[in-house]
Amino acid sequence: MQRFFVFVAFSLVTGVFGQSGAFKKIPLAEVKNLQGKTVSSVEMVQNGDAPVILSFWATWCKPCVTELNAIKEVYEQWQEETGVKLVAVSIDDPRNAARVKPFVHGQMWEYEIYIDENSDLRRAMNVNNIPHTFLLSGSGEVLWQHTGYIPGDEDKLYQLVLEVAKGESIK
Template identity: 30%
Template sequence: MLKRLLLSITLTLFISPVSLLQASNLSKQLLTVPMTLTTGEVITLEQYQGKKPVYLKFWATWCKPCIEQMPHFEKISQQHGDNLAVIAINLGINDNLTAVQKVQQEFNLSMPMAIDNSGDLAQAFRLLGTPYHLLFDKQMNLVHLGHKADSVLDNKIALISNNQPLDLLADNAITETALPLELGLNNNKTQAFLFTASWCDWYFKDSRPSASQQCIAAQNSVNDLTLQFDNIEWQGIISRLWTGPAELANYTKKYQVKHAIAIDVSNGMFHQYAVKELPSLVIVKNGEVILKTSDFSEPESLAKQISKL
């Protein structure tokens, strides 16, 4: 019995901590995607693996439910912060550090904060709308995905903070499955992409009034520019955030859209052209961006710019 006990102790001492870790069902890409905090520190999910669970929350300063949930978010951080890594990720669309810091101060937010300026995090975690909650267990398995700050989320956080097992979500729950947007454009022509959202005109009305006006002006201007510059291939690219075929149809009818338009269901176009302001116009020639603007306040000036391209 003594020999068996000594052998057990010896084996335990020589098993490395890494070998004791269970494998995550996340891809290596998700585990290692860098999250740059506002402090400059770069973190990954992998560094928490085997140490503590992680709660990621995507948000935006102009997102009304996000702001309503902030007291709850801070409460979770205060209650479970010792046993749970709580990390906030600002979407970085129509937002900046000043706006983020204002919300941090207003709600005394204490959790680490990242701003997704590149759009890489939204793309990696397949963001479809804010607020967006992702909960990972100690082994970095996804156990919760949703938009509500409710009792379901609270119960899971309480359990996972106490190392209680939870059912895992499917391996592909946050894997990008949508096909890239196929536009069928003529590459011999100059291409113009209007990046906008089906909701930006009315949703931004109170929180970002200038952006709301730009969204209205952008679509109206591009309707006119489509007729004025028929040598350019015009295409509307609609954000996939909170948008499906019904919303797209309503938007198309509302603005009597004069050009081709489609939802960027894979977010590939937004990510490729690093669009972080709604609306944005990107004009491409021979694969090179020759004009990128979010200013539609002077249609005549914009038309003159385009005429010189």
């Protein structure tokens, strides 16, 4: 019984600290852009001193599409105010990867879109459920992460982006 409580306490502590995650950088993995060119994950998230939003999504994930469309409405303003860059990584498997490019064009997303067909980056970042959104420093340091989406989550994300853009630490 005591082991059970220790396990639960450890799980709660790691779960809470897992939300901020400022202790690690993005792992090295390869993804493909919509033109089929292979790009390293580290190169993909470089953004100088400005923050980066890294969103894992899939064409079949309705909450993912809803989140990315909600951000689309305010993304230009976010970029002007903070310099933020949004990188959306599709986890569609090789059978569905051909659907990603026309899907993105249909949504009229202006984000950088990549495909993680083999789930290398997804596994390296411990992404189990989508949408899974990370906030990174411009150098790829993981500052915050969140799984799932409910309307209004983009407002919380924007507040965090503002803090990072101002050089403040995330609360």
